Amino acid sequence: MSLFTAVVVFVVGLLSGIVVRWVAGLAAALALVLVLLGATTPDIGLITFVMEQYYHGNELLFLAGLLFGLDAEHTRDAVEG
Template sequence: MTLLEALFVFVVGYVSGTVTRWFAGFAAFAALALAFFGLAAPPAFFDLVDPVVDVYTGNELLFLSGLLFAISEVRQTGRARARRWRRRRRD
């Protein structure tokens, strides 16, 4: 695997993690509804997914590292932390 391929797999994992973080509730509800109605994975879906899965076979840890890195990302500025600390101190 070249460095460019490794970077690509990590970036795709990172983007997937970001999307997962944004739409986790909606995705869970949609998956439950699709499974309930028996529409979860039509056979044509697997024909589309197989080439993509071939890219990630053997690179699962790299993909998961990007996914988990994006999910756990919490951005707070120093000002936001200071405001929260002051509020706790007042109470």
């Protein structure tokens, strides 16, 4: 792997992490609003559909996102010094 390729991969990973953190923050705020409005009880068929179509087989992706979210505070402290 050349130095250029390594830098590009690192930058893409960094930008992906920033975007994921931003989107996760928006999703959390939207979820809070939905809870406060009482609109968080979806049809059970919808939950089953989402679980079967998107979650099944993506457990590692889910865990990666979860661990990234849990480690976000530590990462911010480490980067800021």
